[in-house]
Amino acid sequence: MDFNLQADSREISVFRKEVQEWLQENMRGAEELRWSATWSTRENEEEYGFRRKLARKLGGRGWLFPMFPVEYGGGGLAIDHQLVLESELDRYGISLAAVFYTLARIVAPVILKWGTEEQKRNFLPPMLRGEVSVWQVLTEPQGGSDIATCRTKAIRDGDHYVVNGQKVMVGYHHPPDFLWTLVCTDPSGPRHENLGWLYIPGNSDGITIQPMRLMMGIKNAVFFDNVRVPAFNLVGGENNGWSVANTHLELEHGGEGRVGADPLVERVVEYCRETRVAATPLLEDTSVRDMIADMMIELHVVHLFARRNFWHRYVREPHPYGGAQFRYYQRMVRLRNGERLQQIMGYHALVPDLTVNEVVDFEYVVRSGPGMLHGGGTLDTDRLVFARRVGLGRPTKEKAPETI
Amino acid sequence: MDLRLTKTQNMFKRAAADFLKAEAPSHTITEWFGSKAAFLPDLYRKAAALGWLGMVIPERYGGASTSFTDCAVVFEELGHGPLPGPLFSSGVLGALLVLEGASEEQKKTLLPAVCSGKSIVIAAVADGGVDWGPESVETRLTRTTDHLVLDGTKRFVYDAEAATAFICAARTESGEIALVLVNRESPGVSIMPKAGFMVSVAEVRFDKVRVPVSSLLGGAGAGWQILDRALEKALPILCAYQVGACQEIFDFTAEYTRTRVVFGQPIGRFQRVQDHCVEISIHLDAARWVTYETLWKLDSGVPATAGVHEAKAVASEAYYQVCNFSHMVHAGPGTDYGHPLMAHSVMAHTLYQYLGTPLQHKRRMMDALYPRAGSRE
Incomplete structure (x- = not known):
C-alpha cells in the first residue's frame, strides 16, 4: 500500500509544478479571505465572488472535473492528476469539491451515468467549466429523509413537464442557475416506480425561493407553481428517478471520498499553547491532552475513511458500505468534538471568529455538530443503507452503485 | 496513492x-482456549517452517527480509483465529529486540534460532500490572566482579510459558534501564501461570539469577531506547493481528444476524442490532486503516513514532469494543466458552493490556507530538 499523496512519477511531478505555479498566480488576492465551509453561513460576498471566479478559471482548464471526458468539458486526466489538484488546493484550505457554491460535484457524475448523449453535451460543459451553480433540491416538508414519498408533481404536457410542489432546506444564499430535483411523474404509480429526475433552469417562471435561517446557515424553501420544464431535461428516462437517486445518494452520502484532512486539531493545539490557566498553558493539562488525543484520532480516522472511499470511487470498485459508514461516523465525531471544544475552552467555544477559515472556527464546529447531523438524510438512514449493503438479516447484499 | x-x-x-x-x-x-493451551509446540514448528518467524529480520540472520506490511498481512490472517502462541511475542518482538540491541556476535547465534523457532525469546518489561513505561521497570540488576545478578518479579508476562529465554528489563544500581538476556533454565528463574480473564500470561520470578556480563543487550542505560526502537517496528504487526480478529468477528456476527431468528424474523432486521454492527465496522476499519498507514510509514521511512502509539491504541480499543458489540448481538450463546467469540473476547482483553493500554499509548502519542514543557515523563 502507498498512502503518499506526493509520490509523483516524472510526468505527474511536472503537472504538480504546473498546478502549484498556477495556483500561486490565481490565488493572489485571496490572502485576506477566510473561507466559509461548504454552507453559506458567512455570506461574505467578496469570498463568494472569488470562489465563483476561481471555479471558472479551474473549469476553463478542465481542472474542476479533472477525470471527466474532455468532450464534456472535463480534463480527461487520471486519478494521479486528480490527487495533485486536490492536495495542492488543500494547502489553501479548500477542496476541489467545494471550490464554489454548487453541488455540481454530485450532479455531474450522475448526468454522466444516466444522461443521454445529447443531455451530456448540453448540460455538462457549462457545469464542468464552473460557469453554472446547481442546487440539489430533494427534501420535502412532509417527507424528510423519505424522499421517495415525493409530492412535487411533474405532469407531462406535450414537450414539457408541468411542475407543482415545494422543497425545503436546500441551497445557499445566492440563487442557483439550475435545480436538480426528484419529482413524481406518475402520481398513481407504485412507490419507487413513479419518479423522475429533472434538471430545471433556475430562472423558469413559477419558481419562488424563500430563505430559511437555520442552525447551520442559510437554506431555502423552493416553491414550484406551474413551472414548465422541457421534457428534454428529464434525466434517466420515464419513471426511472429512483435509479438515478441511488447514484446521487451514494455520492452525497459519503461515497465521493476526499483526500484533504480536517485541520481542526492544529488550531486547537495552537489555542491550548497560547491559553493559560493558573499560569500554565492548557496544553500541559493531562485531561486536555487526553481530549485532544481522542479528537485527533477520530479526525484521523474520518480522514482515512474519506481517502479509502476516494480511492474505491476512482478505481471504480465502489466500497460496499464505505459511504454510509463514513457519513455516520463523521457526523458523530463532529458532534463529540463540539462537546470536547466546550470542555477545553469554555465560553470561547461559543464565539465566532471571522479571522480564521470557518472549518476551524470553534463556534462553527460546535454549532454544526448538532446542526449538520441530518443534512441529506438522518444518521438512521445511513445505518439502514449500511445494513442493506452488508446484508444484515438478509440473504442478499445490496450493491453499491458505481459513481463515476 | x-x-x-x-x-x-x-x-x-x-x-x-x-x-x-x-x-x-x-x-x-475454541478447544485450545477452553483448555488454556496457549502454546502448541507442533503448531509453532509448522508456522516456523512456513517462514513466519522473523519475517522482517534480514536474511543473513535467518529471516526473510520482508517489509513490515508483508509481515502484517500474515499476522492479520492469523488474527482471524485468533491463532495462539508466541508467533508475535518471540517471532516479531523478541527477534526485533535482539536485532536492535544485541551485538553482532549475539545476533549471529540467537537470531537464526529465533527465526527457526528453536529459541523462543520473550520480553519481560513491566514489574507491576498497572503501569507501562520506564517507571514500571523495578527488577534490580547488580554487578559483581564477573557476572550480573537479576532480582525481581515480572508479574504479568505474555507468552512466558513458551519461553526458552527472556529479555528482562532491569534497573542498574545507578537507576538506568538495561536489557538482559536470561536463559529460562537459569537457577532462580521460575514461571507461575496466572489465572484470570486472559490467556497465556504468567508471573516470572528472577530470584537472584546470575547471568554472564555478556548477556547485556546494548550498554547499561540503553535498555529503554532499544525497547522503543523494537516496539516501534513490532507493535503495528500486533495491530494487524487485532485487525484480522476484528474482521473475523465482523464477518461471523453479520452472518449470525442472517441466521438467528427471533420474534419471527432474522435479528439483522432489527435496527438496534444493525447499530451494533455499524459500531463493529467502524472500530474494525479504524484499526485497519490506522494500522496499514502506520505500516506504510515504517516501510517508507516516514517518521512513525506517534502513528505507532496511535495504532496500538486504536487497534486494542477496537478489538475490545468489537467483542463487546458482538456480545450484544450474540447475547447468551456468545458467552459460552465453546463459542468462537469467547476465544476472541479473552484474547482482546489480554491484548488490551499487553505492551500498554490504549490510554497509555494515546498519552505517548501526544508526548511524541507535543512534548510537555516541564517534561516529567
Missing part, C-alpha cells in the same frame, strides 16, 4: 488463511 495489497502480499494472505483452515479451524481454537 495505492491502497491495494501487492501480488506477493495477497499470496502471503492466502497461504496464512489456508494454514488456519487446515491446522487451526475455529472449533479447534
